[in-house]
Amino acid sequence: MPSDTSQILKGMSRTADAGLVKERRAKIVAGAVRLFAEQGYERTTVQEVAREAGISTGLVYQYVRDKEDLLLLSILDVLESYATEIPAALEGAEGPLQRCRATFAAYCRVVDARREATLLAYRSTYSLPPERQRFIKDAEQKTNRLIGGCIQDCIDEGLFRPVDIDLATYQVVMYAHAWALKHWHFVKRTDLESYISEGLDFFLHALLTDLGRKVP
Amino acid sequence: MPSDTSQILKGMSRTADAGLVKERRAKIVAGAVRLFAEQGYERTTVQEVAREAGISTGLVYQYVRDKEDLLLLSILDVLESYATEIPAALEGAEGPLQRCRATFAAYCRVVDARREATLLAYRSTYSLPPERQRFIKDAEQKTNRLIGGCIQDCIDEGLFRPVDIDLATYQVVMYAHAWALKHWHFVKRTDLESYISEGLDFFLHALLTDLGRKVP
Amino acid sequence: MPSDTSQILKGMSRTADAGLVKERRAKIVAGAVRLFAEQGYERTTVQEVAREAGISTGLVYQYVRDKEDLLLLSILDVLESYATEIPAALEGAEGPLQRCRATFAAYCRVVDARREATLLAYRSTYSLPPERQRFIKDAEQKTNRLIGGCIQDCIDEGLFRPVDIDLATYQVVMYAHAWALKHWHFVKRTDLESYISEGLDFFLHALLTDLGRKVP
Amino acid sequence: MPSDTSQILKGMSRTADAGLVKERRAKIVAGAVRLFAEQGYERTTVQEVAREAGISTGLVYQYVRDKEDLLLLSILDVLESYATEIPAALEGAEGPLQRCRATFAAYCRVVDARREATLLAYRSTYSLPPERQRFIKDAEQKTNRLIGGCIQDCIDEGLFRPVDIDLATYQVVMYAHAWALKHWHFVKRTDLESYISEGLDFFLHALLTDLGRKVP
């Protein structure tokens, strides 16, 4: 997460005890994500979030300044899970190509695991003031750099054509996000693992220099 | 657009004069799209839409049953421009590959032309009741079939690998949509025409059977 | 109708032709009575009244100043039918007792014929300004005097006990009105003719001086 | 009151504390009855009801789901006072005839005490959906059975002629209600106590088998 996240978070709460703050906030945000994803941000009331978290309405405002804060926290929560789980999936992967494949698959899997929340980020980021939108976009970029790094490595080793890293990265990102964005369509046609392997196939055909040896 | 669109639209207005209804509605929807795209659906008031259209609040309800109707009309307006402009761009394109390229470029250009409105569709479709969401998704599918048809033709002629049409279609769709969804990012790096040509390059590398001859 | 009804009515219309005014107004009021009775005065829109009368909204205001005027006219319409039909029913009735019986029955029958409209008068008179309420009450009194007259005659001839005319009159009035006011109840138990004869029986038992001879 | 009243009432409030709910609701309804009776249901705004109760507009909706609920509660409030006060007036009355007289008088007195509210019930019941209208009519029937019981007893003991209980009951009911419905007329002519005794006289003359001994 960007270095000033904690700064932002700090300003939100009126409570001293840092441990309790973190724990409570996690509980509140978990409920908020679920409700916002299900019903939309604007249609969800702070009362509902409080009930979902098992606390009183007023107490929510001890951990959050605004309903808007709740949204920011919810979206950051999703992005954070990307930033945590993708690197985790890379452990044990050897060689740039393997790391690339693993990243691709990992991204798709996180999106699948947090499908509704991913949609939330797409739908509701714009409900935040510009400054906070930028904050979220920065967080997204951080994950993107993980992917870009893998692709760069493959190019450096001559495995991939020398394409524009940025565009290739977004091919991966959008493919993963599409699993959430167009899930209503894909769910009727395929399953996650096929989606991943077909996507990888497409991606590698587009980039590999020596198809014959590496795709299969 | 699905055959029963007119049915849905008809039920919305309380005014008899069909010509006036169409004209006024166009004016109202134009403003609504702009405002919804700018501020979000929920944050935009019907009063604002009325003011933007230069009419009174009450009059809006002569042409629309609901604020929700306003949203449906706004989203359909975008999808309709896809369905109109993509086929138009195909005129004069000869041969499946040329048609494929033309479609790809056309889609990106429509999305660019209606960038904000495309975002609106992504953000706010979920604010509609399920039945109407389906209606929108159907409209989207219709455009997708245009793309799928081109790809199928290329496969039939042996130009493309025999990939899953559906997935390849969504590669195109998502690439075009990404120009709107991630515009905040791309705008700093590239322009529409480069975006299109680089995307096509990626897409064709992934699908063409005989790269040497056809890509460059 | 009271002598100044025409004065009131005159002020309502902006149209010169007295014949047309009367005819149109009758059509408008007929629809208004039906709609007001069915849905209530406040829930009925002037637009609906216009549609029911087969004319445009604006035209209603040529024959009526106000929506309120529409209500006044509607209620007067009911009272007028009382004032017309009750005397009509007395024709041919001979002797005070026969006239009393005829009046009693006639009132019940008019109420039955205009049941919904009678309810309208009960429900909505209070929606009018005090002055107009008084106007309606005066109209009602006129009918009441018809009844009072019959009772007085019976007393004068020694057929009835010398009771308070006013109270006895209201016994009749309320009994007739009850057929409308409590119709939801009576309709399950009896029919109009039984209702009338049982009511008469009760009434005559209460008033006749010589029961043995006259009731059966 | 019907056994499921509490069920209906329960669903109306969003506040847990049952004691507070009851107290507040009583305050709100008291004001609502006054205002509805004075100005009519449709003409009274929820804001006015709130102001009358000394609370904010929003708070009204913590104790009531709808403006319509407010009306239902208001009407039930009147009927409830009938159901409470009439039996109370019977205490100490001995013998069927005395009980009958007491009931008659009690009903007239409750109507007098809640005259405006009685009118409200007559005027505005139809503003409720059919199901709730039935609910109110049921409540009314309960009171009517009290009256019917007294009359039946008098018949059983040979004091009254064997008339139709139902019709005799409604004679009483309508006479009492008439004190409210036609108060604008009676108030100029008589007072409550005379109204009661003259009404009783009429009623007993109509029903008693042995007039000579019991009326005076």
Added chain:
DNA sequence: TATGAATGAGAGTTCATTCAT
């Protein structure tokens, strides 16, 4: 800390009435 009753501004929607045609 924690509660949840209380606030009140603000949104969507309706409809009596007008007036240009």
Added chain:
DNA sequence: GATGAATGAACTCTCATTCAT
């Protein structure tokens, strides 16, 4: 005379936020 599109005030209901307890 006749139309019906247009107006905009007014009403019901919601909900983020506060604060006495």
